[in-house]
Amino acid sequence: MSDSEVRYLTPPSIEVKKDKYCRFKKSKIKHVDYKNPDFLLKFLNEQGKILPRRITGTSLKFQRKISQSVKRARQLSLLPYVADNLK
Amino acid sequence: MNQYETIFVMTPVLSDDQLKETVKDYKTFLQEKGAVIVNEDNWGLKKLAYPIKKKSTGFYYLFEFKADGSVIAELEIAYKRDERLLRFLTVKLDKHAVAFNEKFKNKKVETAK
Numbered sequence: 646m647s648d649s650e651v652r653y654l655t656p657p658s659i660e661v662k663k664d665k666y667c668r669f670k671k672s673k674i675k676h677v678d679y680k681n682p683d684f685l686l687k688f689l690n691e692q693g694k695i696l697p698r699r700i701t702g703t704s705l706k707f708q709r710k711i712s713q714s715v716k717r718a719r720q721l722s723l724l725p726y727v728a729d730n731l732k
Numbered sequence: 733m734n735q736y737e738t739i740f741v742m743t744p745v746l747s748d749d750q751l752k753e754t755v756k757d758y759k760t761f762l763q764e765k766g767a768v769i770v771n772e773d774n775w776g777l778k779k780l781a782y783p784i785k786k787k788s789t790g791f792y793y794l795f796e797f798k799a800d801g802s803v804i805a806e807l808e809i810a811y812k813r814d815e816r817l818l819r820f821l822t823v824k825l826d827k828h829a830v831a832f833n834e835k836f837k838n839k840k841v842e843t844a845k
Contacts, residue, residue: 676828678836680739680794682781721739721821722780722790 665702677707679714682723686731688715693728733798735770735830740811740820741790744777754816755793761810767799771837784818796825796833 669677678684688696688703688711695715698708718724725731742754755774762769775792784790804822811820825833 676826676832678832679823717821717823719781721741721792721819722782722784725781728781 667702667704667707669707670704677710677714679717679721680723682718685711685715685718685724689724689731691728691730691732693725693731733768733800735796735798735825736804736822737794737796737825737829737833738807738820738822739792739794741780741784741792741818742816743785743818744787744789744791746791746816750816751791754814758795758807758810761807762795762797762799762803765799765803765806767797767803769795769797771796771833780818787818790818 668674688701690696695712698705701708703711715724719726740758742751746754759769759772771794773794775794777789778792779789780787808820808822811817
């Protein structure tokens with residue numbers, strides 16, 4: 646074995662950092678519509694729970710609006726409060 | 733005067749005439765209170781995300797109007813007393829929402845043509 650070759654027991658994990666961005670800021674959307682459940686579905690997991698900001702990358706300003714809109718949609722029965730296989 | 737938006741869900745057991753009557757009732761109610769109706773939209777029969785009063789479908793109807801805040805309380809009382817409705821929601825619109833709805837409406841008109 647040559648000296649230049651370094652071998653590891655466990656291969657070092659190389660994490661590719663993917664840049665998160667706020668899709669509202671990027672596409673300049675100013676209003677989150679609660680009447681469009683298909684759009685709000687992007688911010689829910691398959692149980693119908695609202696996904697945290699650290700996963701979706703949404704800015705705080707719009708996360709608040711999303712949360713408000715999802716709750717309104719739930720009240721109008723456009724989105725379920727609890728679900729099993731939403732996606 | 734603020735701009736508001738109200739959606740109500742009617743029970744699927746109503747006949748066509750009863751549906752029209754319900755919508756007309758609220759329209760005249762709003763107009764009597766001095767509200768200016770900007771937009772109205774019939775979403776028709778939609779499936780509910782979860783059952784309400786053992787019904788799995790409902791007729792959705794939307795009104796967008798300009799009115800004084802005092803009208804809202806009276807409207808909601810009328811909603812609560814009405815047995816033809818399953819759900820209702822009234823929301824005050826900010827300037828972004830008004831712009832969004834305006835754009836949405838124009839888009840819909842264009843595609844209809």
